Amino acid sequence: MKEMIYQTICPGCGIGCGLYIRKNAEGKLSIDHMKSSPVNLGKLCRFGMKLPYYYAKENNAVNQVNASNADVETAIKTAVEILKDADSSSTALLSVGNTTNEEQMAFTKLAATLSTVVQTGVSSECLNMPEASLAEIEKAKRIVLFIDPYAQYPLIVRRLLTAKKNGASIVAVGTQPLNLADETLDLKPGQYDELKLDRESLIIADMHPNSDIKLAKNILVLAQKTGAKIQFMRSFMNSFGTGLSVNQENKMFGLAELVEDIELGNIRTLVVLDSDPIELMPDNEAAIEALKKLDKLIVISSRSSPVTELANIVIATEPVYSKAGTFLNAEGKLLKNSGTGKAGVDALSLLNAGIGGKAFTYDEMNYLVLKAIEAQKENRSVAAECAASDNGISSPKVLKGKYELKYLYNPFMWFDQKDDNDFVLLNRNTVRKLGLRKGGYVNMKSDRGELKMRFRVEALPDGLVLTAKKLPVATGTSTIISMERC
Amino acid sequence: MVEVGDKVIGYSTDPGVRNKGASGGLVTAILAAALEKGLVEEVVVLKHINEYEAIPIITSDVEDVLASAGSMHTVPVNLAKYAIGKNVAMPGKPCDIRGVIEQAKRNEVNIDNTYLIGLNCGGTMYPVQTREMLINMYDIDPEDVTGENIEKGNLIFRTKSGEEKGISIDELEEAGYGRRLSCRYCDVKIPVNADLACGNWGVIGELTGNATFCEVMNEKGVRLLENAIDAGYVEIEPASDKAITIREKVNNVMLSMGEKWSEKVFTEIPDGERTQYYMEQFADCINCGACKEICPVCTCGEDSKCTMYHNLEDNYRMSMFHMVRLMHLSDSCIGCGQCTDVCPVDIPLTTIFRRFADKSQKKYNYKAGMTLERPPFLEVMPR
Amino acid sequence: MTENKQWEPKIVAFCCNWCSYGGADTAGMGRFQQPASLRIIRVMCSGRIDPLHVFNAFLEGADAVLVTGCHLGDCHYVNGNYKTQVRYDFMEDMVKELGLEPERLHLSWISASEGEKFANFVREVTEQVRKLGPSPLKPEGVN
Helix, strand or coil: CCCEEEEEECCCCCCCCEEEEEECCCCCEEEEECCCCCCCCCCCCHHHHCHHHHCCHHHECCCEECCEECCHHHHHHHHHHHHHHCCHHHEEEECCCCCCHHHHHHHHHHHHHCCCCEECCCCHHHCCCCCCCHHHHHHCCEEEECCCCCCCCHHHHHHHHHHHHCCCEEEEECCCCCCCCCEEECCCHHHHHHHCCCCCEEEEEEECCCCCHHHHHHHHHHHHHHCCEEEEEECCCCCHHHHCCCCCCCCCCCHHHHHHHHHHCCCCEEEEECCCHHHHCCCHHHHHHHHHCCCEEEEEECECCHHHHHCCEEEECCCHHHECCEEECCCCCEEECCCCECHHHHHHHHHHHHCCCCCCCHHHHHHHHHHHHHHHHHCCCCCCCCCCCCCCCCCCCCCCCCEEEEECCCHHHHHCCCCCCCEEEECHHHHHHHCCCCCCEEEEEECCEEEEEEEEECCCCCCEEEECCCCCCCCCCEEEEEEEEC | CCCCCCEEEEEECCHHHHHHCHHHHHHHHHHHHHHHCCCCCEEEEEEEEECCEEEEEEECCHHHHHHCCCCCCCCCCCCHHHHCCCCEEEEECHHHHHHHHHHHHCCCCCHHHCEEEEECCCCCECHHHHHHHHHHHHCCCHHHEEEEEEECCEEEEEECCCCEEEEEHHHHHHCCCCECHHHHCCCCCCCCCCCEEEECCCCCHHHCCCCEEEEECCHHHHHHHHHHHHCCCEEEEECCHHHHHHHHHHHHHHHHHHHHHHHHHCCCCCHHHHHHHHHHHHCCCCCCCHHHHHCCCCCCCCCCHHHHCCCCCCCCCCCHHHHHHHHHHCCCCCCCCHHHHHCCCCCCHHHHHHHHHHHHHHHCCCCCCCCCCCCCCCCCCCC | CCCCCCCCCCEEEEEECCCHHHHHHHHHHCCCCCCCCEEEEEECCHHHCCHHHHHHHHHHCCCEEEEEECCCCCCCCCCHHHHHHHHHHHHHHHHHHCCCCHHHEEEEECCCCCHHHHHHHHHHHHHHHHHHCCCCCCCCCCC
8 A cells, every 4th residue: 555645624622723644654643834824834742743652543433233243234323222212301412622613513403303412511601712813922022821831731832932032921820831822821710900001911821621611700800890801722633614504593512511421311312422521621530420320322533532341332433634624723724634534424324314413515515614614714703701600619628738639731741642741740848758768659649549749840830730630649630648658 | 988977958758758857857867767777776756746746656667657758846855765775776956865874974875786866956835835826926727737947046937727826936935935945945956975965056058958057976876877877868968168167156046145134043042032933833742753753864773761751740941852862863963854844833943954954964064965985974983 | 958058059979980080089189179969879880880870860850061080091991981982072062053062061080099180070060060050951849
């Protein structure tokens, strides 16, 4: 076989960096830079550089029925039987945006036939669309960061650095000092006046299934009050694309609410499209327990992930890079794959036809997507009017001698990739107090058990431990732990 | 027949190739002949995607070769790594060829069955920036462009309607557009390190724009050219003295322009400030490793000193990764600019590497990637 | 560390097993006063000293690094120290370009019998470095 070259975008986050995936005659993958991509000029971050591992053959999903391999027809037929019996009020469909607009649109069709809607894991209270091109960052006079660009969205670092060169002042809101920020302020929503924003300011925040919705609202209110622009970064390759087929009136839930509904037994059947609640939720174990309560779990996915282990049915689609389709990135750019794989749309079409809906083709879906984009351009939805909630964001009380272990969301870590990020961040005082040794380990204890971790010294507030990985000792985004030398 | 040192003017005998390829299609025809007559198994060429984008492919299909014809100043890739472990012929800018030679020094490329057709190069440009430049400086819709060329210091774009518009490169660079920084101060414009050194400099008279000046640099060059002549793909005639002089003149003008840029870019940083300067430059590094991955002279593979001894949990003032690479590249950096291109946080890596490499390479009168006769000298005994 | 206590530079010396380590030993046996600043790392041959070891020493907080080995021609492994010489030339250029003072990196050939030479060498470097102050590459929190 000849070498295949696919033009695609990075599945890491919502920026949508252009790149090539090369597949040589032996099936070995490598990446190639696409310097003509206006989004990233061919530049890629850590995650992008490691895509050959992400897309490695062993990570591809396989068709399964009740945990044993099956052919695709059987998988789809069995799924149809399940969906025929399912009650629409207790059936949920979830797609957070890890696939093409076309598959998303097809998934919406399936939802309509089932008289339900596709959930995207983000509450409809503050749904928003991309506002401006990321290049606008370079022109801002004052930038407030509610994210850590280095760890979360590395490809905007260069924009921020250019802004700084152009004279912008950059403030980071949070606990971790950032090299590019002029100052780091640990502010509560009530103190946001101190940020001194005006119409020439830009707020950069992010919105993902685990975002604190109260915080997001507060940020939106801050923008409305001060006239500052706001750029929400999103964590999935097609997060914004999921918004194309969403009906404004539909009630959307956050992922946590959805999982709670599953736990309470309100949802008995779940269909997920390239979305893994186990990877997405901060607490793997709790998410697994919740999903086990489902009667039926149907997974349509290109990747094998923890949720495919639990699924009754797995319908495998081809890896994202080889799919035909389009994506909508964080700046509203429509990006296109050069691949030709249509297995996802075809499977959804068969499912839809099986339960009494219409069959459809990829081209029809593509047409609907383009139409939706046109409609969106004409009818730009304004960011939802949000009222600031009075109750502030509560952070857990940390008792003396205990520490707060905080999970710093890193979109790329959501895919449980292997990375040399195996350490926690703590400050020098902690190291001195516990008598930790350079190159040694720290022992962390919580209700969940113990864990030995390597550590890195960073200028953090006392009592705080940061991790960029989900750790088994953590029970959520913030966990109280004790630590000792080992 | 052809001999080493010959300077000839040549063109393709196929009228289609001659008109389509840049400057008479000589290089395209030589590549096609090398492939058809079995001199090589495959060739590395750029597959044309649009005016601003092309991707290197390794192919044994002559059709791909013919389709790849044309100048590509907005595709700043380095082809060296695509030649690894293969029996190929490839066209290349001086920096592509230098990359291949550095790879050959480290036994990654078998130079005896790798045929290198060098192309004169005055510099390459960034595709996205070029689009912007077309709108702002040329007042041309980037989608209307059908071709581009550099002539007498002017960058000329041709549009669908057949119009041509040229602006001097100096003016463009003044405005922040134009060539990549590493190209501006590059000091190899004619690829004398290749087997054949080809280009349109020195093509004069009625052949202007319709033929290629070609210098045969070594025995492999003789084989390449003779193979193409025997196959009836190309015709050559000796270059006149005037042509040779003009080629030299263009080269000298380009080189002196490069020297001026070099002085401008490499201003001395005072002794007490350099450590701080370098630490600040590397402070934004996100450890993506793209600079190593794309480096055309790096042959270490995945497990190499720079990555294996670098650990994210270390909070050193400077990362071991960059320290090791600064050392490692001081004898092999060819200044191609790839690392700067792909750096997601815009660290001016090539300029930094050149600051280190220039000092060492000048001291030992060594220029990386120019000849196989001098091995990587970090590894050899002093004479 | 209190303010008024005098700062002591940290000096890392790479010594080869056959000559310069012997030299350090001889210096000790000969009771030549040696500064407390010295940390010796023994390697089998100076040819084993990779530039990355030297850089790592700086990054870990060394104020100066000494590369020592057998006299040229005396290498236990025939030509190991010639290789050291080649690498050292590069390291020297690099350290200079990096902006570190040249006094922070030294090369010296010391035989096993040259205890006094070793002691004097270390003392001289210590004095030079004491004047320069801490290395700019020293990590935060390291004395």
